[in-house]
Amino acid sequence: MMKVFENYHLPTTVNEALALLAQYDGRARVIAGGTDLLVDTQAEVYEGHRPHFDALIDVTKIAGANEIVERDGFIEIGCGVTHTQIVNSRLIQQRATALAEASFVVGGPQVRNVATLCGNVAHALPAADGTVALMALEGDALVSSLQSPAIRNQWRPLAEIFLGPGTSAVDSTREMISAIRFRPCGANEASAFARVMRPQGVALPILGMAVRLEIRDWRLETVAISAGPVAPIPFRANRTEEFLRGKILDEAVLQEATKILLSEVSPRTSAHRATKEYRVELLPMLLEQTLRTAIERASNHGSVH
Ligand SMILES: Cc1cc2nc3c(=O)[nH]c(=O)nc-3n(C[C@H](O)[C@H](O)[C@H](O)COP(=O)(O)OP(=O)(O)OC[C@H]3O[C@@H](n4cnc5c(N)ncnc54)[C@H](O)[C@@H]3O)c2cc1C
Numbered sequence: 401m402m403k404v405f406e407n408y409h410l411p412t413t414v415n416e417a418l419a420l421l422a423q424y425d426g427r428a429r430v431i432a433g434g435t436d437l438l439v440d441t442q443a444e445v446y447e448g449h450r451p452h453f454d455a456l457i458d459v460t461k462i463a464g465a466n467e468i469v470e471r472d473g474f475i476e477i478g479c480g481v482t483h484t485q486i487v488n489s490r491l492i493q494q495r496a497t498a499l500a501e502a503s504f505v506v507g508g509p510q511v512r513n514v515a516t517l518c519g520n521v522a523h524a525l526p527a528a529d530g531t532v533a534l535m536a537l538e539g540d541a542l543v544s545s546l547q548s549p550a551i552r553n554q555w556r557p558l559a560e561i562f563l564g565p566g567t568s569a570v571d572s573t574r575e576m577i578s579a580i581r582f583r584p585c586g587a588n589e590a591s592a593f594a595r596v597m598r599p600q601g602v603a604l605p606i607l608g609m610a611v612r613l614e615i616r617d618w619r620l621e622t623v624a625i626s627a628g629p630v631a632p633i634p635f636r637a638n639r640t641e642e643f644l645r646g647k648i649l650d651e652a653v654l655q656e657a658t659k660i661l662l663s664e665v666s667p668r669t670s671a672h673r674a675t676k677e678y679r680v681e682l683l684p685m686l687l688e689q690t691l692r693t694a695i696e697r698a699s700n701h702g703s704v705h
Contacts, residue, residue, distance in 0.1 A: 407456065408456050411457060411462060414553075417430070417576060418544060418545065418546040421546070421575070427573070428457050429452075429455075429457070429572055430459055431459070432460055433482065433515035434514070435507065435515040462478075462480065470491060470584065474582060475491060475495065480516060481516060483504075483511075483520075483530065486499060486530075487500055487503050491584070497590065497592060497593075498610040498694075499533040499534065501594075502608070503530055505529055518579070521580060522572055525629075526629040527608060527629035529593075529605065532608040534580060534582065536626040537591060537610075539581065540556060540557055540558060540582070541556055541577045542555055543561070543577060544576050546574075565633070588614050588621075588701065590694045590696075590701055592689075592690045592691075592697065593611075594686050596608075596682050596686070598673065598674075606679065608686075609625070609686040609690050610625070610627075611691055611693075620645060621645075623645060624641060625641055625661075625691075630679065637665070639663075640657050640660045654687075665680075
């Protein structure tokens with residue numbers, strides 16, 4: 401571990417961070433709050449392994465990385481923004497409520513004060529709360545990489561960057577997520593997030609779900625539904641969404657939507673959290689709760705504040 405902390409870098413620009421990663425040629429790793437990375441590293445050291453990197457590149461001091469801004473029709477969240485900042489942001493509370501709700505339940509206050517939303521995404525777990533909310537908000541990640549001599553910044557849909565549980569298309573030893581963006585909810589639109597957690601649970605929920613929708617005369621104009629963990633990667637319920645579009649949510653519609661949702665998920669049993677059967681039991685309840693909450697919010701948001 402000493403070696404790791406001897407080589408702890410705090411770049412102040414994305415260029416500098418990428419140049420440092422290039423200098424270590426795959427032996428350095430991006431770190432933000434460290435609440436996932438250092439826990440994993442500690443486990444490696446306890447198991448008698450050498451950490452799988454020689455240096456850490458801390459991206460939280462990069463100029464502008466701690467900002468939440470509205471730009472070009474999107475809300476943009478920098479790679480240093482913590483869950484606490486998200487919870488406290490009026491812009492997120494009002495225009496991306498699901499994300500504020502998801503960040504609010506991440507760990508306890510100490511974790512939320514340092515853990516970042518970009519770290520939550522980069523870790524690529526299908527149950528990660530911030531990620532579940534962002535999937536329903538149809539977020540993009542700004543992936544920055546060094547393609548000598550220039551830097552390449554590319555907005556990529558979040559759905560594209562998850563390859564498997566804990567595996568991302570963003571190689572955190574050579575590139576970084578500089579920011580996350582999504583379109584804020586406008587008039588007649590709203591979002592909602594809910595999760596079920598073990599009473600003494602830490603880290604990840606039994607099940608989380610997020611919804612973003614738009615209503616016109618109580619009809620669902622658009623709807624996006626995400627849930628986790630119900631698949632190896634963060635999941636969008638495309639078939640359920642397709643069925644719900646254009647409908648008014650009554651009991652019969654909800655029942656059919658639930659049937660479709662259950663047919664398109666594939667939850668599994670996890671050793672420390674829940675059985676597959678329990679997750680299947682919870683899905684209808686979370687679907688109803690998130691849909692009804694978002695519809696109620698959208699009906700109160702005829703105009704945006
Ligand atoms: C006690 C405890 C409770 C927790 N509870 C929850 C919970 O309820 N819900 C939940 O979802 N999570 C939870 N977590 C997990 C964790 O806090 C979150 O996933 C957090 O958002 C990770 O962010 P971080 O900044 O700490 O990431 P780090 O640990 O710094 O990094 C995580 C991974 O992402 C990479 N990375 C980080 N930032 C970037 C970037 N900008 N670009 C490229 N790669 C990057 C790192 O190399 C590493 O692989 C918990 C963790 C702890 C220790």
